[in-house]
Amino acid sequence: xxxxxxxxxxxxxxxxxxxxxxxxxxxxxxxxxxxxxxxxxxxxxxxxxxxxxxxxxxxxxxxxxxxxxxxxxxxxxxxxxxxxxxxxxxxxxxxxxxxxxxxxxxxxxxxxxxxxxxxxxxxxxxxxxxxxxxxxxxxxxxxxxxxxxxxxxxxxxxxxxxxxxxxxxxxxxxxxxxxxxxxxxxxxxxxxxxxxxxxxxxxxxxxxxxxxxxxxxxxxxxxxxxxxx
Numbered sequence: 001x002x003x004x005x006x007x008x009x010x011x012x013x014x015x016x017x018x019x020x021x022x023x024x025x026x027x028x029x030x031x032x033x034x035x036x037x038x039x040x041x042x043x044x045x046x047x048x049x050x051x052x053x054x055x056x057x058x059x060x061x062x063x064x065x066x067x068x069x070x071x072x073x074x075x076x077x078x079x080x081x082x083x084x085x086x087x088x089x090x091x092x093x094x095x096x097x098x099x100x101x102x103x104x105x106x107x108x109x110x111x112x113x114x115x116x117x118x119x120x121x122x123x124x125x126x127x128x129x130x131x132x133x134x135x136x137x138x139x140x141x142x143x144x145x146x147x148x149x150x151x152x153x154x155x156x157x158x159x160x161x162x163x164x165x166x167x168x169x170x171x172x173x174x175x176x177x178x179x180x181x182x183x184x185x186x187x188x189x190x191x192x193x194x195x196x197x198x199x200x201x202x203x204x205x206x207x208x209x210x211x212x213x214x215x216x217x218x219x220x221x222x223x224x225x226x227x228x229x
Contacts (some may be wrong), residue, residue, distance in 0.1 A: 001212040004029035007074045008211065011059055011112055012081030013051070014041040016182040017130075020200035021079060022047050024208045035059065035068050035082075059108035069115040077126040077211040078116035080109045083150075090145050098146040105150035110157060113172070117165055124169020126211045131155040131176040131222050133229075151176075155222045162220030171219035173210045177203055178226040198227035 001024075008025050012018040013034035022032050026047060035057030036042045042053055057064045059082050069075070084104035088097060109129050116127055134141035134148035135155050141148025155174055162172040179185055181197035203225050209215055210223070 001028045001208050001214055003076070003212065005031075005074075006076035006213075007031045007033060007072055008077040008079060009033045009035075009068065009072070009075065009112070009116065010079045010081065011035055011068075011108065012083065012130075014038070014045045015081065016184070017177075017180060017200045017203060018081045019046065020204035021081065021207055022051060024201070024204045025211075026050060028208070028212075030076075033068070033072070035064075059112060060103050062111060065111045065115050068112075069119045072119050073121070075116065075119045075121070075125060076213075077128070078112060079128045079207060079211055080112050081130050082108050082112075083130060085144075085147055087144050088146065089143055093146055098149075101146040101150040102153065105147070106153040106157070109154050113157070113161055117161075117168075117170060120168070120170055122169075124171070126215065127158075127161070127170065127172040128207050128210045129154050129158050129172075129174040131158070131174045133176050133178040133224070133226055136176045136222055136224070158222060159220045166219060171210075171215060171217075173215075173218060173220070174222045175203060175206055175210070175225045176222050178229040181227075196228040198225050198229075202227070 008030045010022050013022045014036050032051040034051050035054040054068050057068050131154045132151035135151025138148050158174040179197050181199050206225055
């Protein structure tokens with residue numbers, strides 16, 4: 001994967017999966033631009049001295065998203081990991097809770113995709129979004145229907161956008177993980193078979209390829225990365 005002299009935006013880059021993706025990109029020569037909101041995550045971010053951090057960047061805010069992409073004349077790829085998760089039965093989740101999931105997962109993805117398309121150069125670029133297994137297999141989303149619906153929106157939008165920008169040399173894909181093997185998820189589910197969960201660096205490898213110049217033909221795909229679950 002050749003990212004030398006290429007700029008890549010990575011939202012959610014300070015999180016567990018984001019750190020794996022940023023580390024991979026840097027190892028292959030990329031210049032990374034990473035937004036954040038939580039100061040503690042930025043302070044402990046292992047690559048804070050080798051990336052461009054964009055502080056106080058709320059990705060549901062159009063002005064903040066514009067600021068994130070402002071001045072990027074050499075944007076090659078935009079990877080959208082930022083999002084959120086919440087359990088909750090439909091009967092117990094009100095309109096605000098439902099819109100919260102849509103905002104965190106779909107709206108952030110939409111706004112960043114829009115900004116990326118506006119800022120890519122004449123050679124096009126790459127977009128990689130993060131869907132989720134319940135978003136492409138909705139019957140697995142019992143007890144988390146608003147989350148599943150928000151990730152289904154990401155999956156559908158990815159495919160629609162891919163068709164819209166195909167003639168501009170922009171390839172748009174998504175990955176759909178199951179439960180990712182992170183410390184937080186292990187704490188939340190201590191009795192699960194953690195060895196079956198996909199690891200952040202394993203998912204990062206798939207994301208890295210889809211975002212790379214070596215990906216010349218794959219677009220409109222929602223790639224399952226479920227591990228052995």
